[in-house]
Amino acid sequence: MFNCDEHAAYSACALAFRDRLILEWNRTQQRQTYADSKRLYYLSLEFLMGRALDNAMLNIGQKDVAKAGLAELGFRIEDIIEQEHDAALGNGGLGRLAACFLDSLASLNLPAWGYGLRYRYGIFKQEIIDGYQVEVPDYWLDFNPWEFPRHDVTVDIQFYGHVNRSQGASGKTTAHWEGGEMVRAVAFDVPIPGYATTTTNNLRLWSSKAASGEFDFQKFNSGDYESSVADQQRAETISAVLYPNDNLDRGKELRLKQQYFWVAASLYDIVRRFKKSKRAWSEFPEQVAIQLNDTHPTLAIVELQRILVDLEGLEWDDAWNIVVNTFGYTNHTVLPEALEKWSVGLFQHLLPRHLQIIYDINLFFLQSVERAFPNDRELLARVSIIEESQPKMVRMAFLAIVGSHKVNGVAELHSDLIKTTIFKDFVSIFGPDKFTNVTNGITPRRWLHQANPRLSDLIASKVGGNDFLTDLTKLNGIELFVNDKQFRKEWAEIKHANKIRLANLIKETSGVIVNPSSLFDVQVKRIHEYKRQQLNIFGVIHRYLTLKAMSPEERQKQLPRVSIFGGKAAPGYWMAKQIIHLINSVGGVVNNDKEIGDLLKVVFVEDYNVSKAEIITPASDISEHISTAGTEASGTSNMKFVLNGGLIIGTCDGANIEITREVGENNIFLFGNLAEDVEDLRHAHTYGSHTIDPDLAKVFAAIEEGMFGSTEDFSGMITAVRDHGDFYLVSDDFHSYIETQALVDEAYRDQEEWVTKCITSVSRMGFFSSDRCISEYAEGIWNIEPLHVERDAGVRKGE
Numbered sequence: 001m002f003n004c005d006e007h008a009a010y011s012a013c014a015l016a017f018r019d020r021l022i023l024e025w026n027r028t029q030q031r032q033t034y035a036d037s038k039r040l041y042y043l044s045l046e047f048l049m050g051r052a053l054d055n056a057m058l059n060i061g062q063k064d065v066a067k068a069g070l071a072e073l074g075f076r077i078e079d080i081i082e083q084e085h086d087a088a089l090g091n092g093g094l095g096r097l098a099a100c101f102l103d104s105l106a107s108l109n110l111p112a113w114g115y116g117l118r119y120r121y122g123i124f125k126q127e128i129i130d131g132y133q134v135e136v137p138d139y140w141l142d143f144n145p146w147e148f149p150r151h152d153v154t155v156d157i158q159f160y161g162h163v164n165r166s167q168g169a170s171g172k173t174t175a176h177w178e179g180g181e182m183v184r185a186v187a188f189d190v191p192i193p194g195y196a197t198t199t200t201n202n203l204r205l206w207s208s209k210a211a212s213g214e215f216d217f218q219k220f221n222s223g224d225y226e227s228s229v230a231d232q233q234r235a236e237t238i239s240a241v242l243y244p245n246d247n248l249d250r251g252k253e254l255r256l257k258q259q260y261f262w263v264a265a266s267l268y269d270i271v272r273r274f275k276k277s278k279r280a281w282s283e284f285p286e287q288v289a290i291q292l293n294d295t296h297p298t299l300a301i302v303e304l305q306r307i308l309v310d311l312e313g314l315e316w317d318d319a320w321n322i323v324v325n326t327f328g329y330t331n332h333t334v335l336p337e338a339l340e341k342w343s344v345g346l347f348q349h350l351l352p353r354h355l356q357i358i359y360d361i362n363l364f365f366l367q368s369v370e371r372a373f374p375n376d377r378e379l380l381a382r383v384s385i386i387e388e389s390q391p392k393m394v395r396m397a398f399l400a401i402v403g404s405h406k407v408n409g410v411a412e413l414h415s416d417l418i419k420t421t422i423f424k425d426f427v428s429i430f431g432p433d434k435f436t437n438v439t440n441g442i443t444p445r446r447w448l449h450q451a452n453p454r455l456s457d458l459i460a461s462k463v464g465g466n467d468f469l470t471d472l473t474k475l476n477g478i479e480l481f482v483n484d485k486q487f488r489k490e491w492a493e494i495k496h497a498n499k500i501r502l503a504n505l506i507k508e509t510s511g512v513i514v515n516p517s518s519l520f521d522v523q524v525k526r527i528h529e530y531k532r533q534q535l536n537i538f539g540v541i542h543r544y545l546t547l548k549a550m551s552p553e554e555r556q557k558q559l560p561r562v563s564i565f566g567g568k569a570a571p572g573y574w575m576a577k578q579i580i581h582l583i584n585s586v587g588g589v590v591n592n593d594k595e596i597g598d599l600l601k602v603v604f605v606e607d608y609n610v611s612k613a614e615i616i617t618p619a620s621d622i623s624e625h626i627s628t629a630g631t632e633a634s635g636t637s638n639m640k641f642v643l644n645g646g647l648i649i650g651t652c653d654g655a656n657i658e659i660t661r662e663v664g665e666n667n668i669f670l671f672g673n674l675a676e677d678v679e680d681l682r683h684a685h686t687y688g689s690h691t692i693d694p695d696l697a698k699v700f701a702a703i704e705e706g707m708f709g710s711t712e713d714f715s716g717m718i719t720a721v722r723d724h725g726d727f728y729l730v731s732d733d734f735h736s737y738i739e740t741q742a743l744v745d746e747a748y749r750d751q752e753e754w755v756t757k758c759i760t761s762v763s764r765m766g767f768f769s770s771d772r773c774i775s776e777y778a779e780g781i782w783n784i785e786p787l788h789v790e791r792d793a794g795v796r797k798g799e
């Protein structure tokens with residue numbers, strides 16, 4: 001008999017759903033073209049989508065049917081879902097936000113496309129070998145039923161070359177970008193189904209290949225085998241790999257090539273679509289909104305100006321008006337090491353015409369500043385798009401601000417910080433209205449309904465069905481049941497079952513056995529000094545030393561805790577890799593200490609990704625969002641954890657602040673110094689005396705005595721705090737962190753009160769839906785409206 005294994009069953013199931021998606025995708029595109037209303041284009045170098053099948057089944061509303069069908073064939077749907085490889089075209093929060101936005105855009109019936117790159121290799125797979133991170137390539141395209149190659153949609157993209165000028169009959173000079181080399185962009189379309197709607201939007205990912213055809217037969221035939229494929233390989237390199245850095249710009253030429261390749265192909269596509277409407281160019285911003293997800297796509301501003309002026313013959317000022325009214329820019333970080341700058345020399349070489357246009361944009365901008373603020377040369381130097389350094393650099397964030405009509409941060413504190421620090425001068429120049437805040441959100445479909453189906457069902461049973469999934473403010477309906485015994489019992493049972501599910505994953509992947517009745521303390525996110533996993537692991541060591549110093553009787557009174565870590569370090573980020581190594585080394589000692597037993601376990605979950613987040617998030621009791629105040633722009637996993645009935649220990653940073661405002665101060669464990677004090681503390685570290693917290697000093701002593709293996713391995717982490725100015729304020733916040741962790745223990749002992757806190761918090765999380773967030777963008781920045789869908793009944797605009 002034909003052997004249908006789990007992978008074959010997955011393929012069959014995926015292909016069946018994909019058929020359905022493609023039908024709706026076609027209808028949606030037809031509807032949008034027919035309605036001819038304004039569209040949003042979301043340009044992002046990262047889309048961290050995760051798996052598609054479960055999401056497609058749930059959004060279409062046919063998961064039960066699939067489950068029954070698979071069961072008839074002898075399969076469990078969970079096993080089939082697990083066959084799918086994560087689409088991991090992103091590093092962390094920024095890429096996952098883009099994925100949540102696509103879900104909301106479709107669910108809200110908004111006419112929108114995503115544009116990105118189809119990397120052959122997504123974010124690397126992380127293996128932990130002897131406690132160290134090892135990176136393994138993520139070749140995810142072996143079988144991907146969720147993309148449609150569009151060999152009919154290609155664009156040739158130019159690089160290098162030189163600029164000539166010619167004078168037309170009218171006397172007007174035109175620039176011509178000539179020579180250089182061409183690379184072909186091929187479109188791959190990924191359908192994005194909305195929840196409980198037939199709207200299926202498009203995510204278009206570009207793949208690179210040689211423009212000159214497959215490979216050079218002439219060279220091949222004359223025996224020059226290697227160079228016959230060299231062109232092809234060089235072209236394919238552009239979309240080969242995702243840069244694995246989060247919050248870090250390394251200024252590599254290939255990265256700039258990726259950026260131009262992607263924005264040029266996307267703009268060509270967008271302009272081609274607009275031109276079909278035969279409207280006047282002045283109407284472009286009424287038809288097209290383009291959102292820049294961070295500065296990565298900023299070249300789109302320059303490219304559109306080039307298209308309008310060089311290719312379409314518009315006057316500079318008319319073109320620039322169109323450009324500015326089309327673009328919006330979202331800033332996702334204030335960290336200086338993440339703010340993109342490209343050397344003028346590299347620009348000159350790779351994109352000579354674009355550099356000229358940037359110079360002109362800068363000239364006109366500085367002239368306008370000079371008019372408004374005469375004789376302030378320092379201001380001109382500070383805001384110039386060109387940094388007069390050695391070498392000269394193009395400041396991409398400044399270019400993005402000057403070329404956009406709105407600039408937004410991603411949480412209130414962050415939006416305030418950009419206005420008062422890195423972009424302060426631009427607020428004086430453009431006025432405060434250009435700068436706004438749109439606090440991030442998450443899609444409750446994936447992050448509650450899909451990841452935590454039992455909790456989602458329990459909530460639905462109390463708030464009158466699944467409508468809360470499209471209007472998350474309806475969650476407040478469960479506050480009425482906070483004292484309902486049966487409801488509370490089911491609530492606690494669900495959390496426990498989720499913890500058992502995670503305990504099983506931990507056992508399978510790391511061999512460590514954890515007790516699901518312990519307090520599960522989770523910190524999963526990219527490993528970064530500013531996110532302070534080092535503070536967490538130092539705290540864990542402090543706990544271990546404290547337990548060891550206790551009498552056995554006293555020890556037995558302590559609350560058992562499992563400290564769970566997960567996250568990738570950028571391959572070149574040495575300190576982050578040291579942190580991973582320390583966590584694993586501490587685990588190796590603590591987990592095998594018979595005296596300690598279940599009182600403390602330390603686990604590092606290998607290869608943290610979206611699918612693992614779907615298991616980890618619903619299982620946490622407390623999660624850690626403990627960045628140095630003022631460094632984490634928003635954070636989004638903080639929202640996911642609270643939505644899934646876990647509490648937070650965190651600093652007054654990013655969206656933690658708004659979460660506190662919503663859930664109430666009694667339902668969150670805040671600690672540490674405030675953003676406004678950070679600068680003074682850093683200054684004091686450098687210029688005053690810097691004493692280390694005594695409890696932290698004991699932790700350092702234990703590490704230096706070799707309690708967790710070779711001390712050399714961890715010396716960098718210690719000296720960063722003790723000798724190199726403690727930039728991330730680990731010592732300053734240590735005491736407050738330890739004390740607050742003790743409060744967490746105390747609170748968890750009172751399970752009745754704990755459950756009350758959790759239910760109350762969930763009921764107040766409505767604000768953090770990405771639907772709210774996208775609606776704010778749609779109204780305040782994009783000016784787009786939903787296209788209401790009634791199957792087979794045409795289109796209603798507006799409402």
Ligand code: GLS
Binds near residue numbers: 246634654
């Ligand atoms: C980030 C920020 O670091 C996060 O705080 C934020 O939640 C996310 C989405 O806005 O963007 N910026 C970045 O470069 N990577 C991120 O995750």
